[in-house]
Amino acid sequence: MGQLAFLKTFILVAISLDANDNRRHIHVFKKGKRHQKSLAKIWIESEGKQCVEIAETTLSTKENEMIVAAINRHWDFINKQVTKAFNGEKTISINIEK
Secondary structure, eight states: EEEEEEETEEEEEEEEGGSSSSSSSEEEEEETTTTTOSEEEEEEEEETTTEEEEEEEEEHHHHHHHHHHHHHTTHHHHHHHHHHHHHTTTOOOOEEOO
């Protein structure tokens, strides 16, 4: 599991077992909750191009909008880190609040 970014009380994560899914995506977890179920699954591409969309979520509309906007702003970085996670390489986490 590769931690990609921190955003307020959330951690954005790429799970290497998801590498064979038909679209790249990330999961959103709450900070400090190690064995918790994913709060959201967010597609980050479609046919190899940037396309950030909510796939599944238990978060509020405001939280979803904040996370999608942050992913769009930092998409290049996040996409590169997802590639690293899927390849079993070490990822770098950044704070993407701004």
